[in-house]
Amino acid sequence: MTTIPHEKPGEPNPLHALTLDRLRRRTSMKWRTYPEDVLPLWVAEMDVPLAEPVVRAVTEAMELGDTGYPAGSAYAEALAVFAGKRWDWDGLAVERTAIVPDVMLGVVEMLGLVTGHGDAVVVNPPVYPPFYDFVRHAGRVPVEAPLGADARINLDVLEETFRRVTTGRRRAAHLLCSPHNPTGTVHTADELTAVAALADRYGVRVVADEIHAPLVVGDTRFVPYLSVPGGERGLSLMSASKAWNLPGLKAALAVAGAGAADDLARMPEEVGHGASHVGVLAHTAALRDGIPWLDSLLTGLDANRRLLAGLLDAQLPAVRYRPGDATYLAWLDCRALGLGDDPAEVLLRHGRVALTSGLPFGTGGAGHARLNLAASPEVITEAVRRMAEAVGRAGAIRG
Template structure:
């Protein structure tokens, strides 16, 4: 297996995805969670083969997807998932929203733990529900290690929320949740009649073996209250292909999934479904990408220590998103805007993830060392 690595800038500029279209060419873009890597060869061959055959029709049943995901989940996380519990949908956003529609009515309350993936807020707006927040809190010995506030969550559950949108593992903070924390959540959700929607899109990108726990693998209570929504799009870089999965763990939750309009399942794409089915067999590629990302998350620490020692950065436990506290630089209300205009380097503004993120930016390190070095160079030059 060749090393999976960031492509050169010249090649990346030919891409037409959001990350490479949103900014003028003199801006180095590091927002948007997509990778600057070449996708796995079997997926490339599959897609080029389909196009070559003009195999571009409608999506039918793709049992390979559920079978390959189940095998992956078993070997990666020792999680047994039955194929009948897996439902396809267009993307994770559609899965979260359409499954939530089977439970909530407009005006109902949905809990999040800010700072969190900004579309959680948009999904709640789409559902015409009310957002309730139990923010993450700093762990005892590290202000930048964010953990669940179980007491705050219990208070929110007791106040009457219908669904808890849980980002597991967590974007943008890079936190993983322990088996104990997830088990406590499941017990509380059962007690207060709350459903937990566990968005596990980042789960394959976890650096320490055994450190990620699929919510539905936790306990009977978790399976009674929980839904997992996930896809191969983050870990194998397939977001443009549009296919995700809603996974249930009990007959109660499966009945809800069965009640969704059938169109939810068929609105995934043919390319997405087959690419995802192939992705879950591409574990060598994933492991190689993970070792590059592992190097990058540490290299970023070195670069920041050398050039921007005032920036707060805890090496994340998952995914390729760095949550950078830039408050010490006093860059005003919108630090991301400062870096964009003064440094010609684009990050996500921390404020989109929640109010506590106002003095943070989110940097995507799924790129080459050269681009990372240039990004930190531009950042540092802009604060001098």
């Protein structure tokens, strides 16, 4: 794993820190959507305590009453340093950034800068369901260019889709998920360079959701889209939200390539007022001082990937699971279980374990479910036990 040197070694694995009883005291979506007998491994919240630098930054803000509007460039400066050390990328120019409320609202703003009402926005399903919802809400039309059977971008399909949506000189955008949610695929430099070449050939503007970028494990290297040849006309959305479990402290950054600076400059300044100032402080602290915590988390997530693979192999061998190199999400192919298009519904009903249904992820989602790996090994072990029990119960009912 490419890491920034630890400031203090031996940071404990945050996935081991909290008991279920303590977690159930939380009032967020993950812990309040289902009854207490349901084990929730669905929405993208992690079962971790916050990194100490984040807690300190938020506490100091509360003590000062520092709860106004966000200002300054500290968030962008911290991200630029992080990108240079973590990804060997020194091309994140602070002057080509802007604070946005969160990644998806930032996506909407970026699409508004480079496309018009009714224009196509290409997505690569199975993909994060809000891509469809937010694109439609923005008055654009989502158009699918499905991933290949290997869960990677199918460049032939992508080119054909670009050609089709730009016929008649129509504007179009490609909403790129990098790393990819739900598969955990990390796009390579060659793949991203090919995407950029196709986008240039057909006049398609690329908007990259790179929120999972810090969550890459092992020897795999995350490559920022704006860093590849041809990526200069792209726009990226980045945030510390996913990696440090900060969705309730909203803030993100829009980052423009050198060829998209004029586009970003047209975004109204007031958009940045929608971010939480306390969120900006928290995200900045995470990027600056929360690296040891992140490294310990990644070690724990990597162990959880291996744990899940072993548990499935032993108890549910019909489930196909290809561990991804990024995110804390596991994409489970449950089609061989005979549970129909929505196995998550069956597992919830018969096993009292909540996964995310694959159906809203678009083409390729039927028969699949997404499992959140950011939990203790004990919770994951219990979840798989419940899943196996649910499959047995469902089979007995069918029989």
